[in-house]
Amino acid sequence: MKKILVSMLFLASSSAWADFVGVRASGGVFDYAVSGTIRDSASVADTIDLKSGMGLQDKRESSGFLYIEHPIPVIPNIRLGTTSLKLEGTGTISATFNGQTFSAATTTDLDLSHTDIGLYYEIIDTGFDFDLGINLKQFKGHAILTSGATTTTQNIDATVPMFYGSVNIPIPITGISIGADMSALSVNKNKISDLLFRVRYQTDYHFGVELGTRSMELKLEKASDNLYADIKVKGPYLNLFLYF
Numbered sequence: 001m002k003k004i005l006v007s008m009l010f011l012a013s014s015s016a017w018a019d020f021v022g023v024r025a026s027g028g029v030f031d032y033a034v035s036g037t038i039r040d041s042a043s044v045a046d047t048i049d050l051k052s053g054m055g056l057q058d059k060r061e062s063s064g065f066l067y068i069e070h071p072i073p074v075i076p077n078i079r080l081g082t083t084s085l086k087l088e089g090t091g092t093i094s095a096t097f098n099g100q101t102f103s104a105a106t107t108t109d110l111d112l113s114h115t116d117i118g119l120y121y122e123i124i125d126t127g128f129d130f131d132l133g134i135n136l137k138q139f140k141g142h143a144i145l146t147s148g149a150t151t152t153t154q155n156i157d158a159t160v161p162m163f164y165g166s167v168n169i170p171i172p173i174t175g176i177s178i179g180a181d182m183s184a185l186s187v188n189k190n191k192i193s194d195l196l197f198r199v200r201y202q203t204d205y206h207f208g209v210e211l212g213t214r215s216m217e218l219k220l221e222k223a224s225d226n227l228y229a230d231i232k233v234k235g236p237y238l239n240l241f242l243y244f
Contacts, residue, residue, distance in 0.1 A: 091105070107146045142155050190219060
C-alpha cells in the first residue's frame with residue numbers, strides 16, 4: 001500500500017499526469033471504541049463479550065485512503081484504503097473458543113486490520129459528487145486467546161465484496177464540503193458495513209484536512225465453523241490529505 005501511494009504521488013507531480021489523472025491521498029488517526037460479542041460454538045453459553053469478557057480496550061490507530069480519478073468514461077476510478085484495528089485486552093472468560101475451554105483470566109489479541117480495494121464511477125459531477133461502485137474489503141488478522149498454558153489461534157483471512165457509494169456536497173466559496181462514504185453487504189443474517197460521515201476543508205495549495213466519524217459493523221451468524229459475531233467499531237477520525 002505504501003509503495004502504491006509513493007508511486008502515484010510521484011506520477012501526479014508531473015504536469016502531464018496532473019492534467020490527466022486526479023489523485024487524493026489521505027492519512028491520519030481513527031480514535032475508536034469497540035463493542036459486541038463473538039462465539040464459534042452453536043451454544044449461546046459460549047458467547048464472549050468483547051468488553052466485559054475479553055476486556056478489549058478502545059484505541060487510536062492509523063488509517064489512510066488513496067483515490068485515483070481520470071476522465072475516461074468506461075474505465076472505473078480507483079479507491080484504495082488501509083485500516084489498522086489491533087485490539088488487546090485481559091478479562092475473565094468462561095467459554096469454549098476454537099476447541100479450547102477457558103475459565104480464568106485470559107489475554108486476547110484480536111486483529112481486524114484490513115485493506116480496501118474499490119472501483120467506482122462518477123454518476124454525478126455537476127455541483128456535487130455522487131459515486132457508485134464496488135469495494136473488496138480484505139481481512140488478514142487473527143484472534144489469539146491465552147490463559148496460563150492454554151493458547152488458541154483463530155486466523156481471520158477473508159475477502160468480502162461490498163457495494164460502495166459516496167456523496168460530496170461543496171459549500172461555495174468556503175473550500176468546505178460535507179459528505180459520506182458507505183460500503184455495505186447484507187446476505188441473509190450476515191451483514192458488514194463501513195460508514196463515514198465527514199467535513200472536508202480543501203485549500204488552494206494542494207492540501208487539506210478532513211474530520212468525521214466512522215462506524216463499522218460486522219454481523220455473522222454461522223458464517224463458517226459455527227462462527228457468530230456482532231461487532232461494532234466506531235469513533236471520530238482526523239485525516240490530512242494531499243491532492244493533485
